[in-house]
């Protein structure tokens with residue numbers, strides 16, 4: 001078993017509705033995704049992976065809890 005210190009409180013995961021800045025497609029992005037997310041329509045990157053959570057690069061319209 002790997003021994004790790006958990007310094008950060010349990011991160012809140014959520015689903016975000018993100019609008020692509022290029023083609024205005026709305027897409028659901030999971031905030032704890034481990035990989036970058038591209039727009040399904042024009043393939044613009046709308047979220048990049050940033051150490052266990054995503055950095056949203058599009059426009060966050062709302063959260064789905």
Ligand SMILES: [Zn+2]
Pocket residue numbers: 020021022023024025039040041042043044
């Ligand atoms: Zn797009």
